[in-house]
Amino acid sequence: MTRGLGVLVVLPVLAMLVAAGPVAGAAPEAPVTRCALRDRTLDEVSGLAVTPSGPAVVNDSGNATVVYTLAPNCSVASTRQVGVTGRDVEDLARSDGTLWLADIGDNDRRRSNIALIRLPVRGGPTVLRLTYPDGSHDAETLLLPADGRPVIVTKDLGGRSGIYATDVPPTAAATTPLHRVGELDVPLSSTEGGPLGPFGRGLFTGGALSADGRVAAVRTYTDAWLYPVTGGTADDVVAGLRAAPVGVPLPGEPQGEAVAFTADGTLLSAGEAGDSGGTASLRAVPGAAGLVGRAPQTATPAPGSPESGDPPSGPPVVVAEVVVGAVVVLGVLGGVALAVRARRRSGRSRR
Template identity: 45%
Template sequence: MAWGGALALAVALSPVTAAHAADPVERCVLNNKNIGELSGLASDGSKMYATNDGGTKLTVFVLSKDCKLERTITNKTDPFDVEDMARTKDGTLWLADTGDNGKKRDTVALHALTPDGKTTLYRLSYPDGQHDAEALLMDQKGVPHLVTKEPFGAAQVYRPEGPLQSPGPVKLAKVASVDFKSTDTPGGPTQIPRAIGSILVTGGAVSHDGKVVALRTYTDAYLYSAPDGDIVAALSREPVRVPLPNEPQGETIAFEPDGTLLTGSEGVGQPIRAIAGATGMVSADPKPGAKPGNSAGAAGDTNAAPATEDSGFPTWLAVVIGMAVVLGGLAYLGRKGTSR
C-alpha cells in the first residue's frame, strides 16, 4: 500500500476530534542553535530550564521567560538518551535518561543534577523487559513515575519498588496503564500517521502543588486531577484534553507555579507556548474512570476540549491498518536513539 493511501486510510478510520476553546499562546521563540532537540522543560516561575534529547554530557539551559539564555548547568556524565526532566522544590533537576528506541538497555537512569552542577546517578530496571519511556512524573514525596511510549497499545506506568539507591539498580514495578484514543489535532512528525502520533506519550509534568498531573502526546495534553497527590490514582480518572496544534515534534510539557502550562517542540526557532490557568481546568472533585481522548473536561469548564466524536472504529483498528507506514515512522524516530 502506498504511503499516502495508507496514511489517509489510517487517519480516516481514527476518531475525529471536535473543535476546542483553549488555544496555546506563544510565550517566546527558542532561537538558540544549541537547543535544537528540546526534550525536557521545567519552570520555577521566573526562569525556565531546558534540556536536549541525547548529548555527550548532562546539560541544562537556564532561560529567562523570554527564552534568552542566562547560563548553563553542566556535568561531565555522559547520558544514553535523556527524554524528560522534572524540578523538585529544592531546585534539583531530575533528568530522565530513559530513552531506548532500540530496546537494548538493561537499565535506565535518573540523574539528579543540582544547580551547581553536582549529580547523583540512580539506575532502574524494568521487571518485564526493555521499554522506551519519554515521560517523567515526580510526586511530592520525590517518587519518580516513568510512562512508556507505546505505538501499539496502552502506555505503561512504572515506579521504583523501594527507595532510590545510587548507583542501583532499583527494580521498577508496573503500577498503571493509560490508553489514549487518537485525535484530529494537527501536528507531530510528518513521518508518522496522526492516528499514531496522537497516542504516543512524549512528556509529562506534575503541578507545583502536586494536584494536577499532565501527560502529552505529539498533539495533545491530558490533565488529571490528583487532589491527594497520588499519581497512580490520578491516572485512573477522566482527564481534560488540551489540544496542542501544529507542534512539529512536541516532546516537552511543564507547569509554572501559578498553574500555567508550558509546551514546546524540537527544532531551532520553535516557540515555547503557554496556556494560562491550565490547572484550573481540572475539577477538584474528579470523575472516576479515565477515557483519554474522549474527555468532556471538568464539570462546567468551557476551556477544555469537548467530547470526541467517535467514528465507530476503535483506535486499535486504525493502528493495525496504519502499521505498515508506522514502521517507517518508527525507523525515523529510531535515528534519534544513541548507540552507546
C-alpha cells in the first residue's frame, strides 16, 4: 500500500474509534459475584431494585407478576403478589419507597400502549398507561427521576435507541403521552458475554438511577454505561444521557438484563439464566457511581435526532459495524494497491 493511501484511509478509522470510545479515567473494579440465583423461580430476572429488606427482582414475560426479595445468599426471602398482571415487565425502579414495575416490553412491537405499575409499600397497585407518539417500540430500560416523569430507552437494533419521556407525571386517570426527546448511541465495546455475541453489546436491556439521582446507568447484555445527571428531573436525565459515558464491563453474564445502585454507589447487576441452561448471579461493582464526574459535557446532538433540528439522514448504524466496514475497505484498498505495485514491477522486469 502506498503511504498516502494508507494515511487517507487509516485516519478516518482512527477518528471513528476515538469518537466512539467512552470517557477515559479510573478503571472500574471487576464485578464480584455475591451469590448465584439458583432458585428456578428466578430464571428470567429482568428488573432489579434495592430495598431496605434486600435486593428486589421481577421476571419478564410469561411469568407471574411478582416481586421477589432476595436473602444475602440469593434465595427468595419473601414474595409479593402485585395484584395485576403485566404483559412484559422488563425493569424495576424504586422512588421514595415505592416500587415501579416497567411493563414496557414488546418484542413483536404490537402494543398500542405500555404501562408502569406503581406498587407502594402498603396498599394496592396502580396501573399508569403510556403511549408512544410514533408507533410501537420494544423497551427494557426505565429511569425514574424524583419529579416522577419516566424516561424510557428503547431496545433497538442498529446501535441507536430512542429516548422517550412524559411532560407530566403519569396518572391513572388517562393514558399519558410520551415524547421522543433524544437518541442514545451504544458506545464501542469488546466485552464478551450475553446470548447474542457481539450483537448483544448494542442492545439496551435495563437501567437505574443512583440513590442520590446523580448517576444514570443504562446497560447492555455486556456492559453498564454510566452518565452524569445534575438534577432531579426527567430533563436532567435526558441531558445527562448526551454526555460521554463511563463504561463498566460486565463480562460473562448469560443474559444480563438488570442493574441497580446501592446507597454507597455500588453497582449491582443480574439477569436471566439464558437458554444455555447456566446459572445467573447477582454481581457487584463497588464504587461504580464514584467514577462519574458531576458536570456532564453535553455531546453534539446526533444528526437527524429531534434535538439537532436536522431531518433524518437514514437508518442508524452500529459504531462497531462502521469500524469493521472501514477495516474491510482498508483491506480491499490495500490489496488493490499491492496488485498495482506488483503489476508495475512485472512491467519493469519485462522491459
